[in-house]
Amino acid sequence: MRFLKPSSLIHFHRVFPKFSLTKPSQIHSHGQTRSRPNEVLKEYLKANATTKAILFLRDLIRKSISSIDSYSLLYIVKVCTRKSSPYEARQFHTLIVKLSYNSIIFVQTSLINYYSAVANLADARQVFDEIPTKNLVCWTALISAYVDNQKPNTALKLFREMQTDNFEPDEVTLVVALSACADLGALGIGKWIHNFIRRSKNLNKDLTLYNALLNMYTKCGDIKSAKMLFNTIKHKNVTTWTSMITGHAIHGQAKESLALFKAMTDSKIVPNDVTFIGVLMACSHVAMVDEGKHYFKIMSEEYGLKPKVSHFGCMVDLLCRAGCLQEAKDFILEMPERVRPNAVMWRTLLGACSVHGDVDLGEEVRWRLGEFEENWGGDDVLMGNMYASRGIWEKKEMSRNCVDKRVPGCSLIEVGSEIHEFVAADSDHPFGCKIYEVIQSLFGNMRASYGCTFDL
DNA sequence: ATAGGGTTAG
Secondary structure (H helix, E strand, C coil): CCCCCCCHHHHHHCHHHHHHHHCCHHHCCCCCCCCHHHHHHHHHHCCHHHHHHHHHHHHHHHHHHHHCCCHHHHHHHHHHHHHHCCHHHHHHHHHHHHHHHHHHHHHHHHHHHHHHHHHHHHHHHHHHHHHCCCCHHHHHHHHHHHHHHHHHHHHHHHHHHHHHHHCCHHHHHHHHHHHHHHCCHHHHHHHHHHHHHHCCCCCCCCHHHHHHHHHHHCCCCHHHHHHHHHHHHCCCCCCHHHHHHHHHHHCCHHHHHHHHHHHHHHHCCCCCCHHHHHHHHHHHCCHHHHHHHHHHHHHCCCCCCCCCCCHHHHHCCCCCCCCHHHHHHHHHHHCCCCCCHHHHHHHHHHHHHHHHCCCCHHHHHHHHCCCCHHHHHCHHHHHHHHHCCCCCHHHHHHHHHHHHCCCEEEEEECCEEEEEEEEECCCCCCCCCHHHHHHHHHHHCCCCCCCCCCCC
């Protein structure tokens, strides 16, 4: 069997010189009988057999283009999304355009999803722009694409734009928008959404929506509103409980966190691996070493959950904050084979060495960090500070000179219903650094942490 | 038959 090379438009011309364009409405009509190839593709999709599905469709296209339709292409785009390989779907996108399926909104929306999954926002945006008659689903897909690619500010701008365009958000759109608020610390907009939900009569107010609200409140630092909301949710699931546990943990309220964990298990809700992240965070933020060790232990022994690298990370953080540096190092080195220590864990330890002025261990850890590809400027800054605090000036200078790339500092501030981003010393910002200065004079230096937003 | 839904260490 000979497989086709990655195709281009020209390639399709060569293989199928004479296929005629059929109007999508003709092909995509309701009366159409289900085709066998589409059933096969569906099966491959379900079984996650991505490569098989792609080869199968390519072969089909080569043999007889008429045996595929817009459903085939939709399924294959979904397959490519699952595979998340950056150029895999391009050939199929080309074919979609060639066959005029690009006027089918289902197909376009799945393409937005695909480009989002491969971090290609430019093309996601272009597909969206080319949809002649937009609907709520494709708007939501685009907003979601920006959230998933760490552009929550743009996501919220689009959320507003969508409403200006007379689309009323539904529960799915709101969940996505709330997630953007959580990422930004945009409490004001989050509250606006909460009000919107309270007023609305047509929304399907499901638990996912309330969980998203709860998450928004905790991430925006409004733990009181979070708690109030939590108490009004009648049927809580693991996510609801975990969000609240993590919320308290973020705010250093370990007692509340652990009490909730108990209340949760008492009401027969089974914790999952994420729940334990929250619990371990709670212990770590108040340096409750023994409790942390206890939960780490029962996680696998009582609940049969295999600790992941992030759980080990929590334990390292816990030991570091408690000042048990040597133990933290041994803990990292003794991690089981299946979870390799990562740079973050070593970096946590390096930070602790800096706090405790342990230059010798710091040097060893810095050396171990060298084995990871990524060069984080902060590592050498920490080393420099450590040397400086001991008066080892030549080494301090050496490590400072290793800092090759400096990322400018950045602050976010919510003014009215917008989040403004201030890059340090960026006097070109349209809103001006003036607001930043005003805020500073009002509130002092802003902390770069959860909930550092202000309503003006 | 087809599209959109963040609880996850520092």
